Structure formats: structure tokens, C-alpha cells
Amino acid sequence: MRFPSRWAFQxxxxxxxxxxxxxxxxxxxxxxxxxxxxxxxxxxAEAVSAIRAKLTVGGAPAEGEAAAGGDxxxxxxxxxxxxxxxxKYVGTPPxxxxxxxxxxxxxxxxxxxxxxxSSDGGLANAxxxxxxxxxxxxxxxxxxxxDSVVLDNKHCRFEPHVAVMRAGQPLQVKNSDEFGxxxxxxxxxxxxxxxxxxxxASANQDFPKEEQLxxxxxxxxxxxxxxxxxxxxxxxxAVSDAQGKFTLKNLPAGRELxxxxxxxxxxxxxxxxxxxxxxxxxxxGALQAQARTGQGLGLGDLRAG
Amino acid sequence: xxxxxxDTKGRFKLTIKPGTNDLGDIKVPAALFSK
Numbered sequence: 001m002r003f004p005s006r007w008a009f010q011x012x013x014x015x016x017x018x019x020x021x022x023x024x025x026x027x028x029x030x031x032x033x034x035x036x037x038x039x040x041x042x043x044x045a046e047a048v049s050a051i052r053a054k055l056t057v058g059g060a061p062a063e064g065e066a067a068a069g070g071d072x073x074x075x076x077x078x079x080x081x082x083x084x085x086x087x088k089y090v091g092t093p094p095x096x097x098x099x100x101x102x103x104x105x106x107x108x109x110x111x112x113x114x115x116x117x118s119s120d121g122g123l124a125n126a127x128x129x130x131x132x133x134x135x136x137x138x139x140x141x142x143x144x145x146x147d148s149v150v151l152d153n154k155h156c157r158f159e160p161h162v163a164v165m166r167a168g169q170p171l172q173v174k175n176s177d178e179f180g181x182x183x184x185x186x187x188x189x190x191x192x193x194x195x196x197x198x199x200x201a202s203a204n205q206d207f208p209k210e211e212q213l214x215x216x217x218x219x220x221x222x223x224x225x226x227x228x229x230x231x232x233x234x235x236x237x238a239v240s241d242a243q244g245k246f247t248l249k250n251l252p253a254g255r256e257l258x259x260x261x262x263x264x265x266x267x268x269x270x271x272x273x274x275x276x277x278x279x280x281x282x283x284x285g286a287l288q289a290q291a292r293t294g295q296g297l298g299l300g301d302l303r304a305g
Numbered sequence: 306x307x308x309x310x311x312d313t314k315g316r317f318k319l320t321i322k323p324g325t326n327d328l329g330d331i332k333v334p335a336a337l338f339s340k
Contacts, residue, residue, distance in 0.1 A: 078323065079322075079323030080323060081321045081322060081323050081324060081325070081326055082324070082325045082326065083319075083321055083326045083327075083328060084325070084326070084327050084328065085327060085328030085329060085330070085331055086328075086329070086330050086331065087330075087331045087333055088330040088331065088332045088333065089333055089335065090332045090333060090334045090335060091334060091335025091336070092335065093335075094338070115338050123333055126331075126333070128331075131316060251321060253321050253322050253323045253324075254320070254321075254322065254323070255320060256318050256319070256320045257318065257319055257320070257321065258316055258317070258318045259316065259317055259318070259319065260314065260315050260316045260317075261315040261317075261331065262315060263333065265337075265338045266337045266338060268314040268315035268316075269315035269331075269333065269337070270314070270315060270337075
């Protein structure tokens with residue numbers, strides 16, 4: 001009977017293999033039980049955050065290397081971005097009108113600052129700010145979150161004419177003139193104030209809450225003096241400079257953000273036209289556009305009206 | 306898309322991407338200041 005004997009031989013061989021296998025397993029276990037696994041290198045939390053931030057932007061250069069701080073506000077960003085632009089006055093700009101001032105203010109010419117336009121049409125003192133609630137805020141802003149913002153009574157005008165600050169930052173109202181001023185601030189949400197400031201004096205005011213509208217500032221002693229304070233809950237607000245230019249740094253990229261435009265004369269800029277751009281209008285009339293990285297949005301001109 | 310308009314309060318929405326994004330010129334007509 002050849003078949004059974006061969007079969008028996010194969011079974012015996014198989015059993016031997018199995019025995020060898022279990023012996024090997026036992027040896028491995030014995031050897032392994034005596035060994036202690038040395039602890040591997042511990043992850044550096046900061047390095048991990050930095051790497052995650054880099055990976056999040058998909059290889060594109062991020063604005064700064066710090067990870068996000070603050071409230072994530074639901075939708076995560078995919079990196080950081082700078083948004084820049086320029087307000088342009090279309091039409092014949094007004095000639096800055098000299099303001100009639102009293103004797104103590106006559107050392108320096110004072111002009112009406114309601115509409116200030118540069119020689120090339122740049123509109124100064126226009127504001128762009130982020131309306132999106134609780135955006136992710138870049139960590140770089142944390143360091144300046146409690147810094148004082150200075151509003152100076154200087155040469156019978158307010159410097160800056162439009163101040164931008166975050167809720168929680170203290171406002172230092174100064175008087176650099178050689179005579180007295182008062183600074184009347186009438187917020188809608190925060191506490192009003194009317195500091196009497198002798199020459200060289202200063203006073204502080206807190207704005208713990210965001211204001212939906214820019215706050216008017218005035219001086220009753222010198223009634224032509226006027227200024228504005230923009231108080232936002234996030235750091236993403238900017239005032240156009242003398243050439244009409246503005247920059248918002250380290251915005252959360254990759255998510256839809258809503259912005260608003262304001263200038264003291266017309267108030268909120270009622271409508272915006274975008275020429276030659278990949279822009280669509282949603283049901284509420286808000287513009288939506290996909291930005292391109294690097295070379296700019298390519299939105300062309302935004303026409304505000 | 307020419308002639309697109311934002312709402313009556315100067316609000317507009319953007320999705321910006323990492324890096325530099327330039328809005329270009331925001332053109333404000335003189336008529337707006339005569340009101």
C-alpha cells in the first residue's frame with residue numbers, strides 16, 4: 001500500500017514543520033519578553049504644529065510660519081494669505097478745503113479730511129474689514145493683541161484720522177498740542193467718553209466689544225476736528241494710506257470670507273463692480289470669487305458705488 | 306464678469322488662497338461723495 005505510507009510520511013513531515021513553527025514562536029516570545037522597548041524620540045509639539053501648518057497650505061508659501069491661534073470659528077483655513085488693493089477715486093478729486101480755525105490752531109494749516117485724494121487718484125482713509133465672525137487668527141497677531149493704539153490731538157486734528165483697533169486693545173488718547181483739547185468718543189456698544197486733555201496729557205479708554213460701525217470722534221473746543229475709530233473683534237481691518245493702498249496680512253486662506261468697505265463720507269460703499277473677473281453674485285448680492293495664488297486675484301477693478 | 310454688484314452695505318465675499326492676493330483697484334465714483 002504505497003499511498004497510505006506516502007500520506008503518512010507527509011503527515012509526519014507536516015507535524016514536524018508545525019512543531020518547528022511552534023518552537024520558533026516560543027523562542028521569539030521568550031527572547032522578546034526579556035527585552036524592553038526603548039522609548040523613541042518624543043514629538044516636539046511646536047515642531048509638529050509648524051509642520052502641520054506647512055502641510056496644510058499644500059506646499060504653497062504660507063504667510064509666516066506660525067500655526068494658527070485663536071478661535072477656529074468652524075471652518076479650518078488652509079494656510080495664510082495677504083490681501084492687498086487700492087481705493088481709487090474715479091472723477092475729478094475735490095480740492096482740499098482749508099478749515100477756518102481759531103488763533104491757537106492757526107500755526108498749521110488745517111484742511112477738511114472727509115475726502116482725501118492723492119495726485120494719482122488714491123483715496124485715503126477708506127476702510128476694508130473682515131466681517132466673517134470668529135475667523136481663525138494667525139499667531140503673529142497674539143503679540144500685539146494688548147498693545148495700545150494711539151489717537152493724538154496734534155495740530156488741531158486727529159492723528160490718525162481713522163484708527164483701527166481690536167476689541168480689547170487699549171486706546172491711548174494723547175494731546176501733543178500746546179493747548180487743551182477734549183476728545184469726545186461716542187461708541188454704539190462700548191462706553192462713551194469725553195476726556196479733557198490739557199497740553200501734553202493723555203487718557204486711556206477700553207473697548208472690550210466690537211463695534212459694527214466706525215465710531216465718530218470729535219473735539220468740542222475745536223469743532224472742525226473729526227476722526228474715526230474702527231473697533232473689530234479680529235485684527236483683519238485696514239485703512240487706506242495716502243496713496244489709497246491697503247494690506248491685510250495673514251488672513252486665513254482657503255475658506256470663504258466676507259469683507260466690507262467703508263468711507264466716512266458715503267458710509268458703507270453701497271455696491272461694488274468687478275470688471276473682467278471670475279466673480280459671481282450670490283442671492284444676497286454679495287460677490288464671490290476664487291482667488292489665485294501668487295499673482296493676485298485678477299479681479300480687475302472693483303467699482304464701489 | 307462685468308457689472309457685478311455687491312449688496313447695499315459694501316459687503317463682498319472672497320475665498321483667498323495662500324500667498325499674495327491683490328484685489329487691484331477699488332474704484333469709487335465721485336458721485337458717491339456728492340450725496
